[in-house]
Amino acid sequence: xKRHPIDLQIEKADKAIVAEEFDELMDIYTDxxxxxxxxxxxxxxxxxxxKAFEAIAVYFKNGLQVEQNGLEILESLDTALxxxxxxxxxxxxxxxxxxxxxxxxxSVGGIWLCSVDNSYGHEIIEKNA
Amino acid sequence: xKRHPIDLQIEKADKAIVAEEFDELMDIYTDxxxxxxxxxxxxxxxxxxxKAFEAIAVYFKNGLQVEQNGLEILESLDTALxxxxxxxxxxxxxxxxxxxxxxxxxSVGGIWLCSVDNSYGHEIIEKNA
Numbered sequence: 001x002k003r004h005p006i007d008l009q010i011e012k013a014d015k016a017i018v019a020e021e022f023d024e025l026m027d028i029y030t031d032x033x034x035x036x037x038x039x040x041x042x043x044x045x046x047x048x049x050x051k052a053f054e055a056i057a058v059y060f061k062n063g064l065q066v067e068q069n070g071l072e073i074l075e076s077l078d079t080a081l082x083x084x085x086x087x088x089x090x091x092x093x094x095x096x097x098x099x100x101x102x103x104x105x106x107s108v109g110g111i112w113l114c115s116v117d118n119s120y121g122h123e124i125i126e127k128n129a
Numbered sequence: 130x131k132r133h134p135i136d137l138q139i140e141k142a143d144k145a146i147v148a149e150e151f152d153e154l155m156d157i158y159t160d161x162x163x164x165x166x167x168x169x170x171x172x173x174x175x176x177x178x179x180k181a182f183e184a185i186a187v188y189f190k191n192g193l194q195v196e197q198n199g200l201e202i203l204e205s206l207d208t209a210l211x212x213x214x215x216x217x218x219x220x221x222x223x224x225x226x227x228x229x230x231x232x233x234x235x236s237v238g239g240i241w242l243c244s245v246d247n248s249y250g251h252e253i254i255e256k257n258a
Contacts, residue, residue, distance in 0.1 A: 032205050042203070044205075072251075074165070076244040077159075083253060085254060115206070116205050121251070122212045124212060125200065125212055
């Protein structure tokens with residue numbers, strides 16, 4: 001079955017994260033993308049996102065593994081929503097499946113780029129005390 | 130606290146669904162929006178989406194109630210991802226909270242319109258048998 005170009009972009013991103021190839025990783029994001037680093041803390045624009053991924057790599061002792069355990073894409077013209085079961089693990093960190101949500105925008109050149117990267121899904125919703 | 134215009138659009142949509150005011154409801158969607166009607170079945174473009182909502186109203190015996198129990202917006206230029214705990218109920222149907230995911234695009238006129246409406250969240254991911 002032919003894979004969706006966004007599916008291939010996500011695979012490329014996951015490989016770049018694991019290999020700590022941050023130049024290649026940044027190619028997948030829009031200039032103004034937003035990344036949820038952890039609950040309550042976002043990185044905005046490529047420069048901040050790159051720094052966040054560098055810090056994340058160190059946090060996971062340079063052993064971060066990322067893979068998608070199922071993924072669905074809902075496309076509407078140049079915008080697409082991705083729902084993914086993203087599994088994050090690292091030596092010493094148990095594998096955790098996150099209900100990740102990503103938004104991609106098709107660029108003028110026809111390349112799908114990630115504008116919103118929220119691997120925490122609904123966990124970011126603040127609960128009323 | 131000043132509410133985000135997308136938050137107000139969602140409130141308007143919820144009220145229109147409850148009141149079965151489908152003209153007003155359609156004003157909130159882009160022309161090419163996609164709506165997940167139920168697992169495995171999507172409506173594409175306003176005409177199909179309107180018909181879907183008309184059928185949903187009948188299915189819920191014209192007593193559908195929709196409200197958001199927490200909502201978060203992640204904005205990147207003219208694209209925004211919304212995570213919401215959407216509670217759906219109706220006389221005879223128990224209240225169900227869905228992990229809803231919506232994408233909004235800012236139109237040329239500056240109005241935020243919904244391009245992807247997936248109230249089922251990660252439930253749409255097909256499980257491998």
